[in-house]
Amino acid sequence: MEVYDCLKLENQLCFPLYACAKEIVKVYKPYLDQFDLTYTQYITLMVLWEHNEMNVKELGKYLYLDSGTLTPVLKKLESKGYIERKRSKTDERNLRIQITENGNALKKQVIEIPQKVGRCVNLEEEEAMQLYKILYKVLHSLTLEKPH
Amino acid sequence: MEVYDCLKLENQLCFPLYACAKEIVKVYKPYLDQFDLTYTQYITLMVLWEHNEMNVKELGKYLYLDSGTLTPVLKKLESKGYIERKRSKTDERNLRIQITENGNALKKQVIEIPQKVGRCVNLEEEEAMQLYKILYKVLHSLTLEKPH
């Protein structure tokens, strides 16, 4: 034990979080590639499958992303025909994002992905639950802006 | 409960991992800004503080990053005078990365950062341990190339 142990990579909690997140996103890749989707596009669609209409700000709260990241993602999804971007009539500052018919149809096609990815993540049910719980505890304590 | 519940954002395990990792990196930002370091530069230095010499490939194994990501990061750290990049004499394909005196001096200056960040992450000791253990379990099961 010495003073600089706290600066060793193996003693960090953030590092495995950072590395793990990246590695799991890589597991999604081959499955998402089949639908020409990136992980960011996929989680964006997830929110829209559930809510089907929403402005950029709200979407960003769910996804922990800002307009700087979302604008190009949404333009891409629009160009693929999965969403529509329309200024709100009542307040032109708001951009209403809505899922299209094609966007909704995708839902049926990707439904196997969560299970397939889940099988690659070698965790007991119990551990997965713990992980989920702890991650949201951290997330909420860091942001204090719970989307729900 | 319906068929598409598995496609709801709140039922994903990867999403809070992804979001949490990003949010924690943001917590580092103000502390790292003081030293004009990014998170990636910081964890790169961590490995070099511990090993002080290493080639790009090895470094990448510790950090879960490839040369495409590391090359520009290392050039940046070199331009700041924290590391040196030298081709190996015995095998010119290898680029030896070594920490400089200035690079080592930084260690003393950033030593408070882990504690400061730790205080922002609202977890019990027990939970932090669980999180750490589970994350490495996933990480190792996903990559199968344990750096240690």
Add this chain to the structure above:
DNA sequence: TATAATTAAATTGTAAGCAATTTAATTTAT
């Protein structure tokens, strides 16, 4: 009502991050 403040998206600039390819050096096989 005119002005100021606020708000939502978009834009700009910079740094990751990664797949795929390229380049150069080294090793293996013929």
Add this chain to the structure above:
DNA sequence: ATAAATTAAATTGCTTACAATTTAATTATA
């Protein structure tokens, strides 16, 4: 010894990600 295969880094092209700024619309205030 030469050709083929392998290896390490660098490069290319594309997508995120985010801080900071800008633009345009709306709301609050003087």
